[in-house]
Amino acid sequence: MTEILKRKEAVKTYTEEMKKSMEKVGGNRQKNVGFEPGRMTAGEKEKLLATYHPDYMENEFEILKVGKNKGEKVPKELAALLQGKSAVKSDFDLSRPDYDTDVLIIGGGGAGAAAAIEADNAGASVMIVTKLRIGDANTMMAEGGIQAADKPNDSPAVHFLDAYGGGHFAAKKELLYKLVTEAPEAVKWLNSLGVEFDKTDDGTMITTHGGGTSRKRMHAAKDYSGAEIMRTLRDEVLNRKIPVVDFTAAVELILDENGSAAGAVLMNMETREFLVAKAKTVILATGGAGRLHYQGFPTSNHYGATADGLILGYRAGAKLLYADTLQYHPTGAAFPVQIFGALVTEKVRSLGAKLINSEGEVFMHPLETRDVAAASIIRECNARNKGVHTVNGVGVWLDTPMIDIKHGEGTIEKRIPAMLRMFGEYGIDIRKEPILVYPTLHYQNGGIDITPECETAVKNLFAAGEVVGGIHGRNRLMGNSLLDIIVFGRNAGRNAANRSKTGESAKNENLSLSHIDAFENELKKAGAQSGITSPVLLPKYTK
Ligand code: MEZ
DSSP: OHHHHHHHGGGOOOOHHHHHHHHHHHHHHHHHHHOOOOOOOHHHHHHHHHHHOGGGOGGGEEEOOSSTTTTOEEEHHHHHHHTSBOSSOTTOOOSSOSEEEEEEEEOOSHHHHHHHHHHHHTTOOEEEEOSSOTTOSHHHHOOSOEEOOOSTTOOHHHHHHHHHHHTTTOSOHHHHHHHHHSHHHHHHHHHHHTOOOOBOTTSOBOEEOOTTOSSOOEEOSTTOHHHHHHHHHHHHHHHTTOOEEOSEEEEEEEEOTTSOEEEEEEEETTTOOEEEEEEEEEEEOOOOOGGGOGGGOOBOSOTTOSOHHHHHHHHHTOOEESTTOEEEEEEEEOSSGGGTTOBOOTHHHHTTOOEEOTTSOBOSOTTSOHHHHHHHHHHHHTTSOOOEEOSSOEEEEEOTHHHHHHHOTTHHHHHOHHHHHHHHTTTOOTTTSOEEEEEEEEEESOEEOOOTTOBOSSTTEEEOSTTBOSSSTTSOOTTHHHHHHHHHHHHHHHHHHHHHTSTTSOOSOSOBOHHHHHHHHHHHHHTOOOOOBSOOOSOOOOO
């Protein structure tokens, strides 16, 4: 590491403003390490969110004119896609399917892989299609950990209360109940598959706090938790020889004569050739939407996060829940520009680094929930003018050297090596220098509405992972997403497999795309056609 830092020293170019502010941060460090800022009251938080959080910027949203959520607001970028047109026509020939399977899983991230393993366990034939490669997903990008109440001073009930409050009391209780009660078993399962969780010498799992947690229940694999979990799940899928069709996107769902899900039209991402996959049940595990860059925010998301599942599900008749609420992770990298928007894990704050403004002052408790922390940073930079300017933006300091002061030298290297490496690539030694951060688009809190069995409003269409809404209410706590992909991924896999063996599953007869015309007619009547072909599959960074 020291070698990399020496080589890269020349890369970083701090402005005079940054250097001066950094001196103030260094000068106040010893005092700030011991300073315990108070928590905000509920009233203060409400006011802060209403004024500064992007979810409350009314002109950034549009009211849907068609579909199950007609009359509700969603981000305008998403509205254009939800009210877009299909890549295929309703008379597309479905009579000679290229694939035929019991369970079709769309998406190759953590939820899709967990679903595939359990569907395979349940004896169904299962296949994953993914527009990139298995593992190219937000799961891979998650850093700080996975929550589970498995310590003697904790319980699923306490976990429930933390998450329910953190989500503004809006979570669907039956989904959140499932999440927290099945969490300990989910972590045990991952451990048994080979995930290398951080443990003490006697094998006890090391757990830490996250924002909004009242107990230390974050289990981590250093700050590579998502990558480690995805590595393990991917190995398991491949070892079981579950078919994975990569570089192949789902562009439309196929229904049967009863309106139940019965497969998908796929598109080869290289040749643009359309293919047909017939299935008895379908699981949407397509992930999030960060690459839509709502309100012009940078994102911590992987390249393929373009809301595909929301579009496919909505056109086929699924209902969305809380699609107007997004998570802006408070600490996206604001400098250097090469990693603008990349995730700086919340674990950095849970290990003791504090957020500091341009004057070297602590301006909030480091472990407020994410929506409150993001709004606080935006206020500090905009309304209070206490941000630090860079060539392409503004940010506040996250005073990382506090971690080694608090826990002893070597802690950063041992507990957050990915952060040390990411900034080290640009000559920034986070053991000695603070880093600049600003909120980055991280997660869609809302998504497709499901039952506790993971079924959507469309029969035989299941959903799991970030594409789902309602589990976390209107704000998710750190570590509850890696958890939900496992809990709901496994449930979706099992339930879709079991359904595929019953008379209730699609008969695979009279496959149809007539819902495309029905939706198109609704759009026409409402004068709401955006004209965009959706899903878009990949972000467009050129004009
Ligand atoms: O749950 C998350 O979003 C997560 C673990 C992110 C992080 O800060 O590391």
